[in-house]
Amino acid sequence: MFIDLVSVRVTAGTGGSGCTSFRREKFAPMGGPDGGDGGKGGDIIVRGDANLSTLLDFTYRDHWEAERGEHGMGSNKTGRSGKDVVLPVPPGTVIRDRDTGIRLGEILEHGQEFVVAKGGRGGKGNAFFATATHQAPREWQPGEEGEMKTLELELKLIADIGLVGQPNAGKSTLLSVISAARPKIADYPFTTLAPNLGVVQLSDSRTFVVADIPGIIEGAHTGKGLGLQFLRHIERTRILAFMIPIDAMDWQAEYDQLRAEVQNYSPELAAKPHCVVFTKLDLLGEDYVPEIEAPAAFGKWSISAAGRIGLDELKAAWWSRLLELRKAAGELPSGNT
Template sequence: MFIDRVVVRVEAGTGGSGASSFRREKFVPMGGPDGGDGGRGGDVIVRADRNLGTLLDYTYRDSWKAERGDHGSGSNKSGRSGADVVLPVPPGTVLRDAETNEFLGEVVEHGQEIIVAKGGRGGRGNAKFATATHQAPREWEPGDEGEVRSLELELKLIADVGLVGQPNAGKSTLLSVISAARPKIADYPFTTIEPNLGVVQLSGHRTFVVADIPGIIEGAHEGKGLGLQFLRHIERTRVLAFLIPIDAMDWQAEYDQLRAEIGAYSEELATKPHCVVFTKLDLLGEEYVPPIEAPDAFATVAVSAAGRTGLDAMLAAWWTELLALRRSVERPTEDAELP
């Protein structure tokens, strides 16, 4: 089951209290204060784990609490700090405070960590309150409470190419042909009810990830159909491929509608590089690329997943665009390092 949004309660550990103690030793009548400090409470940490692909585990348990710090003791012994709690999540998870909607961060790369709830500071023991004029203090401090919050985890898939189209546009069939993914395929709308990822392998050890996004219909940005439930997964894709079946009633209208839905959902998303892919070319029995006005598209191709035609040209166009994007990202970094 694909779960891409959950809310859990997280509580960091409370700090240990400081100790009020006086040194008691034979032949030392006035040993003085020796109360140690309390230990720090454990933090709650979210860590990206590339071995995970869903937030399903957090539907079985919705409350996480870090260990509290131990209290201080005599002989200036500090209490042990509480153990941290680590919540593993798939890369691409966005973290927010569920009550205030405050953005806490996002984990994108494997091993990246964010502290979402800080443990309480340990209290000071009475040894810390000793002064020249106050040599026998009995004061001590309790440990601070750890942070408590309702944490919203929202997964946004990370892919190089996102397949966008209306229901029954042939997205799942195309993904199953160009990769080893095996999404559900049937001849009725909304077959795909959860995003699917597939890795495309080209010659020369070249690979990239393609995401099959469930059908986008008119009004999806307002929540109609599967709507907002899956539009979020297009945000992290580098390139969008708008799939239009060759037997569509109006190719231009369908393309314009898809573009409008994406733009209404996110202006930033509308600026991403995109191409137009006409699917189900086998219905015509001949090679034909329908005329369409798409001046911003870097390519317009027609393919048949069933007949395995046009796929090489499509994959080559995708790879060329992805390579250009990667180089544009790397070049500023390299230029910054030049003396």
């Protein structure tokens, strides 16, 4: 089951209270205060885990609480700090405070972590309050309470290429041919009910990640079909590939509709580099690229995933464009190819 949006309640640990104590030794009748401080409460930490692909685990448990700090003790002993609680999430997870809507952060890579709820500070023991004029203090501080929050975790898949198209446009078939992914493929609409990721392997150990997004229909940005539920997963892609079957009734209308749905969902997303890929070329039996008005596209290709036609050219074009984007972002040296 693919789960990409969950809410969880987290409670950081309360700090331990300080201690009121005085030294009691045989030859030190006026030993003075020696009450130690309380320990700090445990934090709630979110950490990236590349072994995870969904937020399914959080549907079984929706409340996480860190350990409280121990109270201070005599002989100036500080209480033990509470253990932190680590919530593992897949890379690409955005964390928000559900009550305020404030975005707390995001996890983009394995091992990345940050604190979403801080544990309470431990209280001071009476030794802290001793002064030259106040040598036998009985004051102490209670520990502070840990932060309590309701978090919204939203997973947005990270991919280089996002395949965007209407149901039965051939997205899953293409992904299964160019990668080791094995999405469900059938001859009826909405076969793909969850996004699929596949790693495309080129020569010289060159690889990139392709995401197959469930079919987008007209009105997807308003919640129709499955589009609104999964449009978030193309937000992190570098390149969008608008896929149009060669047997479509109106190529231009289908392209314009896909562009409009993406634009209505997010103007920033619509500004990403994109190309047009005509699929099911084997139905024509000849090499043909339809003429459509797509001035913003960096290229147009016709392919047949079933017939293995035009795939090498398409993958090479994607790789070339990805290199340009990575160099522009400073992720690669200028001479790297």
